Amino acid sequence: MTDAGNKPVSIALTNCSKTFPDGTRALEPLDLAIHAGETVVFLGPSGCGKTTTLRIIAGLEEPDAGGKVLFDGTDVTHLPIEQRNVGMVFQSYALFPNMTVAGNIGYGLKIRKVPGAQIKARVSEMLAMMQITRLADRRIDQLSGGQRQRVALARAIAVRPRALLLDEPLTALDAKLRDTLRLEIDSLLRSLGITAIYVTHDQAEAMALGDRIVVMEHGRVAQIGKPRDIYQRPATRFVAEFIGTMNRLTGSMNNGRFICKAGGIAWPEAPANATEILFRPEDIRVVEGDETTGLQGKVAAAFFLGDRTRLFVDVGEAQPLVIESTARRDFSHGDPVGLAIDPRGLLVL
């Protein structure tokens, strides 16, 4: 790409906490190292501290005394955002309504007193990259949401920032557009090789985009890891239930089998004191033909989705189990079904 001018930056937060003037603790002391060129996603429900952390990295908030923000090892804690050279993309786009699309994209370069001809060249390059060349002279209020977010991305990247910070950039868009733009952002981040921090409450976005995901809850980090690790080996119940769908069975261990209301599951490597087991929908299946397992349930609801059927199976627990079945079979309410669980997918938390 053309952004070889600025090398991606590594970012480190040490002991960063944030207490707002009204006494609310938005962020408990946090240590975090983000490698150069990496895409890190902050994921969590609203109020978990993810946006506060992003704003501390951006320089829009200062951490409480004792906290430090380092860019490539240099302390930037007290450097205001305008001197940090970070690109920002907001959920509300935050485009300047008094400028055209080209004016918005070129704004950062104009501030840097780049000569007019160079601004023009860079702006057309950005327009071409985001495939919005024909919109160059439009006013902002003439653009759709997806077009606005493309302009916002182009504006943030045009100045060759050291890091790109995205605060829920796709939340305001409809589902289909969100998928398209997610792909575009992904390939953009890969091709730029830029250090990127992406804040979202949408776990699918986090899984798709993040090299690493930082799951946050109540101002604390719940888990940091690669998307696969977080999905398959969640560290806490909160992480397990926030990411993806989790099934739950309660019971007790007896002779290498976990016994619950719906039957028993052979689980040789089980911890002896397991009273509750968790597993993903893809680790349980509806058995076909005469195969018998020790586990039985009744179909509570079935939703045919085309390529599969999503089943809710009542097994006498508070919540029905969620099962994705690809069987060519018409399930109806009350059907008895035999179930098989892959013990490798079982978790105790």
Next chain:
Amino acid sequence: MRHETRRLILLLLPAGIVFAAFFLLPMARLFFIGGSGKTGWAAYAAILTDSLYLDSLLSTMAVAAATTAATLVISGISGVFLQRHKFPGNALLVSMLTFPLAFPGVVIGFMVIMLAGRQGLIGQVTQALTGEKLVFAYTIAGLFMGYVYFSIPRTILTVMAAAEKLDPKLEEAARSLGASPWRVLLDVIIPGLKPAFISAGAICFATAVGAFGTAFTLAAKINVLPMVIYTEFTLSANIAMAAALSFVLGIVTWLVLAVARTAAGSSVAAAG
């Protein structure tokens, strides 16, 4: 279709009657009275040729323009500040700022005299400090001070309402792109407040052009158009000249505001 048209005309009728009765007819009457004096239609020409009238017209416009500019700067700064910083007594301060709305011009003039008149506070302080008494209540500077004083409450609430609608993310976006606080002011805050500045500024300008009570109280050396109209009307009984001046005052004010609004509108279109 025909029925629809008739209904529309019927609905427009009340507004049309009010407009004709209270605007078109009086303005037309005023215009013709202006041409009915001893000199006939030359009364209108006199406004441009007679230096007494022309000077007063120009100084009226100048003092109104200066008042508008000063008021917008003061209301802009304090309006945005009061909107963004909530402190104990904030609401009380805002309501105090709108207090002078109720004062008649005479009271404002009186207050200017108390501050900058011969026995005024500024005069006493300057005499104590320099031995020379600074008195400007009876000049155009005193008038300007009084006008700014009563214009602030007319603009500050509009500015505050507009400041509340400014998107803080826009300022953050500008800063992330390297804009200094000064550039953020020029590129984000002022453009965002521009519609409020135009509407509040128009009211401020028109009020300053027509204000009479304050000028009347401070009268000595001030020659603004409302004063001249008053003098022509009551002292010289030159009703035709008073009418001609009134008509021109109205037209010129309207023109200035129309030009300001168009210029602002077209600059928005050109930038956007």
